[in-house]
Amino acid sequence: MAREIISAHVRSLMASHLTDVSSSDQHTVKPWFNGKLDFSPPVKDLTNQGFPLVGGRLDYINDRPVAALVYRRQQHFINLFIWPSAQGSEKAEIEPAPRHGYHLFRWTTSGMTYWAISDLNERELKEFVQLAHNQTSPTATP
Secondary structure, three states: OHHHHHHHHHHHHHOOOOOOEEOOOHHHHHHHOOOOOOOOOOOOOEHHHOEOEEEEEEEEEOOEEEEEEEEEEOOEEEEEEEEEOOOOOOEEEEEEOOEOOEEEEEEEEOOEEEEEEEOOOHHHHHHHHHHHHHHHOOOOOO
């Protein structure tokens, strides 16, 4: 799974296909996914915390279409991949998975699986992940 996430992240940067919908407004990005996916991904505005939303795109991970939300920290892009989790796979803890010079974090909460990836340093990406996790899980305190 980590290889697929890395490949999708690198493809988005190489092919100038970072977003299908470019907007910092969560109320523009979230409705854009309507009818394109069989779920509604949570889209959060983290601009005040230093991680502005850049936009979103469709991607294909683990044999299914997924939402890819793109955030930025200075000159670094963060891809946040989201899709419905399998039944019984609820796991609120955040798991780091560094690979090939990228930092990856994954978690499952509120029926959704999340993978965050960036070349951003681990400390700042973990800060983003904790913010995103807390925004998606009302009772989570990682």
